[in-house]
Amino acid sequence: MEWTMSAKFTKARMILLSLLVMFLWGSLFAFVKWDMLELGISSKSNPFDTILFAGIRFLISGLLLSVFVLLFKRKENPIKAVFLSKKSILAVVAVGVVGFALHYSLTYLGLETIDSGKASLIKQAGVLIFVCFSFLFFKEDKFHWGKIVAAVLGAASIVVTNLDSFSFSFSYESLYLVGASFCTVIANVAFKKLSGGASPIAITAFAMFFGGVLLTVLGFSCGGRVSPLTGESVAIFAFIVLATIVSYGLWYSIVYQFELSKLFIIKMAEPLFATLVSVLIPSLHAKLGYELLIAFVLVAAAVYISNARFHKKEEKEELAYESHDRQSGN
Secondary structure (H helix, E strand, C coil): CCCCCCCCHHHHHHHHHHHHHHHHHHHHHHHHHHHHHHHCCCCCCCCCHHHHHHHHHHHHHHHHHHHHHHHHHHHHHHHHHHHHCCHHHHHHHHHHHHHHHHHHHHHHHHHHHHHHHHHHHHHCHHHHHHHHHHHHHCCCCCCCCCHHCCCHHHHHHHHHHHHCCCCCCCCCCHHHHHHHHHHHHHHHHHHHHHHCCHHHHHHHHHHHHHHHHHHHHHHHCCCCCCCCCCHHHHHHHHHHHHHHHHHHHHHHHCCCCCCCCHHHHCCCCHHHHHHHHCCHHHHHHCCCCCCHHHHHHHHHHHHHHHHCCHHHHHHHHHHHHHHHHHCCCC
């Protein structure tokens, strides 16, 4: 049984929804740091406190998203569609282990020990490399100069955003974020190759829950603890859970249909939104400068160039792929 969407994503809709996901992920970058400050969680005192916090986030988010899938997607029989297919099971395991458990273990450990600006720059390393070599993984992901130009513009936007954050040292903590960046790429490639005809939102829900279980068990069994909650920390955490559910539910539904290289170029807007939202949270002591405006212009140019059709050949290839995609039910 193949999963089909009631309304296909158009390219314009894909770009807008992807930017919404980047806004949510960027805001999560700021809100997670804020909640960790409120709860007194520090990887310097006990790194497993941080991992436990990440585990609770994805355990609850994955559970709620799974309940949503089971209640509102019953006609698609999501459990049967996912767990009666070896490829779909592998997608759940790969995304759960690499995309959630390993990715966020590394991210949360690096998030506190490295300046946020530098962290957001390092986390795009794997994405930039994939954009340039995506054609090696997916035959429909054609190589053309526009993607390279877009990748350069995206990288420039991140550099501009973080002009005040640079130091030229490279610590072992930086490796956490480099590793997390490649986890993002691996998880997305695995999802796209293994999801088959199963519902992408169902795979996302089960993978998120599985990853949350792994993180929670690891964090708690290794001595991780979370301080007693306050009213403010609960409110922040509620937003974190809601934004996690919406952003990942949307993201993997979009990944299911579109070229990863183009989506990853849009992903370069994530640090911009993180900076923008951080400015609005006094506890984070972030500042807003002219660099952000320049960075937004660069990202907008990157998104346009990566999605524009400059040659008739490119247009014919893309239309042929979209036609094949519709006929196959993807």
